[in-house]
Amino acid sequence: MPPRFVAAGVSEKNEQGKRAARDRLVQQRERQKASERRRRTLIVASAVVGVLALAAVVGVIAANSGGKGDKSEAGGPVAAPSGATGKDSLAIRVGADDAPSTLTIWEDFRCPVCAQFENAFRDTIHQLENTGQIKVEYHLATIIDGNLGGSGSLRAANAAACAQDAGKFSAYHDVLYRNQPQETDDAFGDNAKLVELSGKVPGLDTPGFRSCVEDGKHDGWVKKSNTAFQNGGFQGTPTAQLNGESIFPKKGNEPITVANLKKWVAEANKGKKPATVTPTPSGS
Template sequence: MSEKNQERKRAARERLQQQRESDKAREKRRRVLIVSAAVVGVLGLAAVVGVIAANAGKAGKKDSGSDAGPLLAPAGVQGKDQLAIPVGANDAPSTLTVWEDFRCPACASFENALRDTIHELERTGQVKIEYHLATIIDGNMGGSGSLHAANAAACAQDVGKFVPYHDVLYQNQPPETDDAFADNSRLIELAGKVDGLVTPEFRSCVEEGKHNAWVAKSNAAFRSGGFRGTPTVLLNGESVFPQKGSERITVPNFKKWVAEANKGKKPGTQRPTPSPGGSASS
């Protein structure tokens, strides 16, 4: 092989190597941009999904659980019509109101992004959370997974284990079109991830749909409340999802908003202990 041919082949190999390096660099930049956009924008995208879901749910479909028998509220509920599941100190300086649907992908995006931050702020007495449950995905997609999961979460509230079970449900949420949460055995299986939750009483509560009528009442309140979608997240009555004013919701921004709201105020310390067993509500 002539020296000239060797040189040409060597140059070709170098060009090929340079092209490969260039392609790798371009792909790396693309992935960084995608990840960055996901971290900053996933909550905004989730909000759009939630709005679409809520708008679709206004088609006049019958609320799930409307014929669910006597209205039994879970233990410790508060607020108007006893529809809020409270978490945290009653005297916390700020209140975070959250309307959610366990089948809602946007809700899972919100929870998975902000969960640790919300838990930290609640533990340190900075915020009290009031959870409200809705079933709009059942109305939009068909099925009963939203209703059954909400009832199971209410059953967990009866024994003071709402928060860990709530988190487990979102960490194991099926695809929106998969009505896996309609299967009570799946809900009980997931409850096994929460220490001490699976008892004969809990099983009976889930399988009998003890709180179905209460869930239906909560969903009716959501439907008539003029909310745009799930999740609806309010800090002291002001919407913070997907943004507050001109600022998008992120972990740093959310912490900043709470700090601003709590400026000069003492953390809360008064934590109620729900008594086991559901209470009747009219």
């Protein structure tokens, strides 16, 4: 009888040892999975920052290459769109006038880096606008027309100014970037295409808007804005500044991300009261 009890005890200990070994193996695998998840997260985050940084470099190259100069710098009447603000009335403001911080953005509607910036940060910028934390001042440039030829930058900027006359700049601005053609495709040079896209903004496609687009009502203003960009010492489009400090592709040593943009605005607004605003509609 005793040997049987001994055998049973050894068997039980062996089973316990096996269970412990299995538990350790499971724990090790879970630690490996967690480590792999963290590694993938870091890779994705680094890739996003890397794409934006590379995009900024491409924007710099686009702004400074070609040597053709902007073909749309001819003189002409300067008719600023309704509500234009800033020096020489060259900015279109979105958001409450009394918002505590100002995000200044220089953009070209043909610029692919500008579209990447807008697609990455559009929702965050609108959230900050609609909660009264920032106002955004848009300045329009025509760099791609100068470098690649065509007139899509100018025509789209004029159409956006016409949308500003109708009180629908923000929504139409977003529609243009969501439907941006390839950089080498001058589709925005066709006024009919710009009018077609206005149908995505409720109430914008009117006889007045069409006439403004087709007549190039704000062409002179767009050209003057582009001259201001060229004389401003900026490195390329997009240029983004928070209260005058550059934040794209980074602010100091920190790369621009959605989280960092929110953090930077919160830091800038510390102790300041947000504006009371009506949410700005965005185009489809």
